[in-house]
Amino acid sequence: MKLFGYKPTSTAWLGLAIITVFILVAVFADVIAPYSESESVGQTWDDPSWDFLLGTDNIGRDMLSRLIFGARMTIGVALVTTVLSFLIGTTTGFLAAVGGTVIDQILSRIVDVMLSIPLLIFALIILSVFGSSIMTLILTLAVLDSTRVFRLARAVATNLVVMEYVEAARLRGEGLWWIMRREILPNALPPMISEFGLRFCFNFLFVASLSFLGLGIQPPYADWGGMVRDNGKAISFGLPAPLWPALAIAMMTVGVNLVVDWILSINSRPSGASAEM
Amino acid sequence: MLKTIAVRIVLGILTLWAVSVLIFAATEVLPGDVASAILGQGATPETLAVFRHELGLDRPAYVRYLEWFFNALHGDLGIAMTNKRVIVEVIAPRFMNTLFLAGYAALIAVPTSVVLGIIAAINEGKFIDRFVNIISLMTISVPEFFIAYVLILYLAVQFEIFPSLSTVFPEMGFVEKIYTTALPAFTLTMLVMAHMLRMTRTSVLSIMSQPYIEMAFLKGLTRSQVIVRHALPNAAAPIISVIALNLAYLIVGVVVIEVVFVYPGVGQFMVDGVTKRDLPVVQACGLIFAGAFVGLNTIADVLAIMVNPRLRHPR
Numbered sequence: 001m002k003l004f005g006y007k008p009t010s011t012a013w014l015g016l017a018i019i020t021v022f023i024l025v026a027v028f029a030d031v032i033a034p035y036s037e038s039e040s041v042g043q044t045w046d047d048p049s050w051d052f053l054l055g056t057d058n059i060g061r062d063m064l065s066r067l068i069f070g071a072r073m074t075i076g077v078a079l080v081t082t083v084l085s086f087l088i089g090t091t092t093g094f095l096a097a098v099g100g101t102v103i104d105q106i107l108s109r110i111v112d113v114m115l116s117i118p119l120l121i122f123a124l125i126i127l128s129v130f131g132s133s134i135m136t137l138i139l140t141l142a143v144l145d146s147t148r149v150f151r152l153a154r155a156v157a158t159n160l161v162v163m164e165y166v167e168a169a170r171l172r173g174e175g176l177w178w179i180m181r182r183e184i185l186p187n188a189l190p191p192m193i194s195e196f197g198l199r200f201c202f203n204f205l206f207v208a209s210l211s212f213l214g215l216g217i218q219p220p221y222a223d224w225g226g227m228v229r230d231n232g233k234a235i236s237f238g239l240p241a242p243l244w245p246a247l248a249i250a251m252m253t254v255g256v257n258l259v260v261d262w263i264l265s266i267n268s269r270p271s272g273a274s275a276e277m
Numbered sequence: 278m279l280k281t282i283a284v285r286i287v288l289g290i291l292t293l294w295a296v297s298v299l300i301f302a303a304t305e306v307l308p309g310d311v312a313s314a315i316l317g318q319g320a321t322p323e324t325l326a327v328f329r330h331e332l333g334l335d336r337p338a339y340v341r342y343l344e345w346f347f348n349a350l351h352g353d354l355g356i357a358m359t360n361k362r363v364i365v366e367v368i369a370p371r372f373m374n375t376l377f378l379a380g381y382a383a384l385i386a387v388p389t390s391v392v393l394g395i396i397a398a399i400n401e402g403k404f405i406d407r408f409v410n411i412i413s414l415m416t417i418s419v420p421e422f423f424i425a426y427v428l429i430l431y432l433a434v435q436f437e438i439f440p441s442l443s444t445v446f447p448e449m450g451f452v453e454k455i456y457t458t459a460l461p462a463f464t465l466t467m468l469v470m471a472h473m474l475r476m477t478r479t480s481v482l483s484i485m486s487q488p489y490i491e492m493a494f495l496k497g498l499t500r501s502q503v504i505v506r507h508a509l510p511n512a513a514a515p516i517i518s519v520i521a522l523n524l525a526y527l528i529v530g531v532v533v534i535e536v537v538f539v540y541p542g543v544g545q546f547m548v549d550g551v552t553k554r555d556l557p558v559v560q561a562c563g564l565i566f567a568g569a570f571v572g573l574n575t576i577a578d579v580l581a582i583m584v585n586p587r588l589r590h591p592r
Binding site for chain 1: 423
């Protein structure tokens with residue numbers, strides 16, 4: 001079977017399968033989950049049984065149901081963040097490449113300074129001012145992450161701006177926005193797609209880490225990072241409770257990474273659109 | 278060469294200054310008012326005004342920035358809002374703890390990953406190379422607390438080899454400290470090792486396609502001789518800068534790890550500060566972390582210039 005004209009490797013299929021299952025679970029959470037995400041149905045840290053397939057959590061909620069609802073929250077937030085970050089990063093990156101030296105210098109220097117503070121530290125500083133509602137979380141992470149996207153988008157676009165067809169478009173009198181959208185974007189897509197996967201992984205782990213620190217997605221919503229935090233104490237009794245959500249996080253990132261590896265291997269072939277990258 | 282290095286160091290200091298502006302701006306100038314954010318919606322205009330005056334928020338932003346910046350230069354990071362303690366006194370021992378943990382992890386991670394990376398490069402495509410590759414890929418893609426909890430479950434709970442919480446006291450002996458902080462140090466090691474190992478392997482292998490390596494092979498040298506004598510010295514520059522960069526990553530990884538193991542370091546202090554919305558504490562910790570990050574990046578560049586002659590003359 002082929003996908004977009006290329007045959008996925010077996011590891012890529014594995015990755016695609018993991019991603020598909022997780023996304024289906026996230027979309028149909030209401031239908032699949034045996035219990036609700038906030039209802040206490042058992043004792044603290046019940047062992048796995050036929051009633052509770054993965055046991056219960058620190059206040060007796062069904063672990064599997066929370067995992068299923070958590071998929072929606074954790075993947076959803078990471079996905080929205082990444083899409084937003086790409087919208088900001090690609091637009092500014094292309095603008096820096098197409099719009100001339102002054103715009104380029106201003107944008108690039110701002111991004112350089114932002115890149116010299118570790119992302120986690122920066123995010124912590126901003127969240128301490130605004131508190132962590134889901135909106136501020138998404139906006140903060142998207143803006144911070146877009147600095148990384150900016151760098152790639154700018155690098156790719158600088159190589160494309162010198163092409164004859166861009167020159168032709170300029171001479172035809174097309175505007176900046178038109179050139180960015182119709183000439184640069186389609187040709188910059190291949191490297192940007194694999195970067196999207198990598199940034200998604202990064203944001204996904206980042207949201208999970210922040211929630212784990214208690215500064216990301218707040219209760220009562222179930223999310224995987226927060227679930228690890230809530231159940232952390234179980235580990236000292238030898239119970240694997242915090243490992244289930246942590247494992248879910250790990251599987252998702254490994255899945256995306258496998259697919260990204262495959263896409264990268266397509267792009268690095270001589271026939272690939274971005275062979276010179 | 279000295280000139281290039283001096284320029285790089287001045288650039289580093291400039292970056293640090295810009296970073297201090299950014300940290301200050303992020304906390305104080307951004308839309309949204311700290312005072313009303315902390316007091317909540319129930320605050321009356323009078324209490325808000327009093328609180329703003331107490332925080333000094335009724336003065337212009339640049340005055341507050343200059344005051345904060347020069348105080349920080351003199352080693353005064355202000356007073357914590359929540360418990361009115363002098364931040365420097367609280368942070369100093371915690372900073373030593375964080376340095377201890379990071380140094381501990383670095384001492385294990387750097388030699389192990391360089392050696393393993395070279396071994397993987399020597400045995401390219403063989404079983405040991407693939408094995409090392411898969412393990413390092415896995416540690417890159419799992420969250421740090423997953424590694425931490427797996428280590429706790431097996432090494433601290435099932436086989437009680439190490440303690441699961443790393444509470445250290447100033448009175449603790451050195452050996453005891455090493456033992457107590459073993460698990461967080463191992464976790465950090467695994468976090469940073471993967472990148473260093475893969476980069477070592479890649480840079481050794483990329484040198485392997487050079488003509489002079491082929492020449493060395495044609496002279497009749499064995500693969501390990503070629504790698505150790507000819508490839509490694511030329512791969513040293515990228516390896517050194519990757520190591521310094523990863524030590525910078527270590528600084529960030531430390532935040533989550535300190536929280537998992539309840540280790541009294543700057544990272545935990547910062548997370549506490551964020552939870553309590555204690556802005557001076559957050560600013561101070563942010564400045565320390567960013568300073569360490571910028572410092573290590575500068576060192577990475579300086580080392581790269583010193584090791585690689587081609588970088589000594591800027592184009």
